[in-house]
Amino acid sequence: MSGLELRGVSHGYGAGSRRVSVLHDVSLCVAPGELVALLGPSGSGKTTVCHLAAGFEEPDAGTVTVDGRPPGPAADWSLVAVVPQQHGLVVGLGVEENVLLPTYRSAGTAVPFDRLADELDLGAFAHRRVGETSLGEQQRVAVARGLVLAPRVLVLDEPTGHQDDERAELVTAALARAARAGSAVLVSSHDARVRAVADRVLRLEEGRILDG
Numbered sequence: 001m002s003g004l005e006l007r008g009v010s011h012g013y014g015a016g017s018r019r020v021s022v023l024h025d026v027s028l029c030v031a032p033g034e035l036v037a038l039l040g041p042s043g044s045g046k047t048t049v050c051h052l053a054a055g056f057e058e059p060d061a062g063t064v065t066v067d068g069r070p071p072g073p074a075a076d077w078s079l080v081a082v083v084p085q086q087h088g089l090v091v092g093l094g095v096e097e098n099v100l101l102p103t104y105r106s107a108g109t110a111v112p113f114d115r116l117a118d119e120l121d122l123g124a125f126a127h128r129r130v131g132e133t134s135l136g137e138q139q140r141v142a143v144a145r146g147l148v149l150a151p152r153v154l155v156l157d158e159p160t161g162h163q164d165d166e167r168a169e170l171v172t173a174a175l176a177r178a179a180r181a182g183s184a185v186l187v188s189s190h191d192a193r194v195r196a197v198a199d200r201v202l203r204l205e206e207g208r209i210l211d212g
């Protein structure tokens, strides 16, 4: 199966008798060209799913694959790119440098920075260091960095959480375009505007997928 696939995934945190199970037998897939929204209450395990999909962690049981292979801890971002909840930007570097970081270790073709800056309204602060920008601006920089290599799989954790209505529309439009261009896009979100552009909605409750 190409795209993103989680099969029978269980996962937890802690060690020994203190280990707490968070995900229970989770299976989901996101096909190339599809945008899937992952909804669920706080603590239901959405971020854990995103981290496993990104290869930040390996599941206790089950498999995670991107185009049929485990994503690995240092995946090429043309294969799987991530927008973490806390953005993961390098605050001492400039906006453009942050957006282009994935291109330094990938042979993939980059989307021009100016196009991403235009689509995500980065222009007014594109010349600044990330540490000199607002949280909402940083979030859009992280989205641009996720899009820069037109990845096979794009995983985003609450990517509109710091946006006003107008900018949230820019973000969701950019994600919908990425899916139309062939990326498999998984978005963890509570935002109705994300649901509105999703091809499918999955619900996670207490670490289990309810439907989809």
Ligand SMILES: Nc1ncnc2c1ncn2[C@@H]1O[C@H](COP(=O)(O)OP(=O)(O)OP(=O)(O)O)[C@@H](O)[C@H]1O
Binding pocket: 013, 014, 020, 022, 040, 041, 042, 043, 044, 045, 046, 047, 048, 049
């Ligand atoms: N590093 C960790 N160590 C121990 N427990 C953790 C850790 N990370 C998450 N958890 C627990 O795992 C569960 C799922 O957390 P997760 O962050 O995946 O949920 P979420 O659905 O993304 O929540 P939110 O919507 O609040 O961001 C929660 O009960 C959380 O307390």
